[in-house]
Amino acid sequence: MASAALGGHRNWVLRLCKQGAAILQPRVPAQRTDCRMKSSVQYLARKDLPKLAYQKLKGKSPGVIFLPGFASDMNGQKAVALEDFCKSLGHSCIRFDYTGCGSSEGNMKECTIGKWKKDVLSILDDVSEGPQILVGSSMGGWLMLLAALARPEKIAALVGVAPAADHFVTVFNQLPLEEKKAAEELGEWKLASKYSEEGFYTIPYAVIKEAENHCLLNSPIPITSPVRLIHGMKDEDVPWHVSLQIAEQVLSTDVDVILRKHGLHRMSEKDDIKLLVYTIDDLIDKLTTLG
Incomplete structure (x- = not known):
């Protein structure tokens, strides 16, 4: 992984590509999304497992599924912004709550990474249609990778926001x-x-x-789909070096790490969300063109 000195200009981010190149790129403003969604909460019933609360926006493929962080839910700023953006493009979008979180059934204290991974797979198997871009925030970034390993045929691309693998x-x-x-x-x-x-x-x-x-970081990760990792360099919870570790371990050659010099862990400031939306917009355009 190439290293590069970061300039202090706050209107730029450092983008590190898997091939080793470091490219400074301007942040492109996201499309305006003035309409809010009117989707309602639905529940996925599962045999011998707690019901999962979710909201689904129907639309074109690839769809987008947002995976929240630890103790978070589907109503966070990033999740809602992604739904708005997908509506503006006519693409499908799914937000959901893990077992024991938000509006889903279950006791959070009884949950594990393995159980939450099953939640993601349930959404992929029983709610989503067609290829999906998984967007994982913090712990959701860890679960995103685990789900991609378990259901590679359903994954179009991965976008991690301060991914907290391991x-x-x-x-x-x-x-x-x-x-x-x-x-x-x-x-x-x-x-x-x-x-x-x-x-x-x-x-x-x-x-x-x-x-x-x-745990994933101590050996190669056999994921071959496009991967984008966005991380704030002021993240005090999950060091940005974790994104570099993930980039090194995944087998895909289409991997970019985007570092925001003043970004915090949650990456929920207005410009952070614009960057996330731009990244997904770029991926959808690329995947659609390839398709």
Whole structure:
């Protein structure tokens, strides 16, 4: 992966291509989307599994599916902005809540990376139609990769926003030995977070151990579809180097890493969302042309 010095001009982003080139590109304003959606929440019933809440906008392929971050839901700024954008183009879009989150059934404390991966696959198998662009935010970026490995025939492209591949395991393994032992004995780990009212999320120790079965960054990732990874360099939760690791490990040769010098973890500022929409617009144009 090539490295390059970032200029201080805030109207530019650094785009790193898998082939090693570093290209400075101006951010292109997103198309205006003045109409809000009137889609209503629906529920996907699953045998022996909690119902999943989702909203589906019908339209052309490739469709877009948004995968929220940890403890987030389908009503976040990025998810709603993507639905608006897809409506403006006439493409399909699906937003949904993981088990135990938002309007879906289930208990979040009983969920694992594996269970949430099943949620994504349920949406892909039973709600979506045709090839899909998965857009994963934070933990959703991890699940996006896992889903692409499980259903490669359904994936047109991947877009990760501060993708948190292996995150729980990586952070836990960096703890001092005594803290890891304490978490094992207590059966839970308190993960500090400014997004929680308590200042931390309580993660069951069993969830950390289960997540080890889904780690990706220590070996090649056999994904061959186009991949775009957008990451803020001021991200204090998931280091932007994680996006570079993902780019190095995926087998696809069509991989771009886009770094925003002043971007934060959530990447939900107006210009951040414009960049996300531009990236997806570019992908749809490319995929449609190839098709």
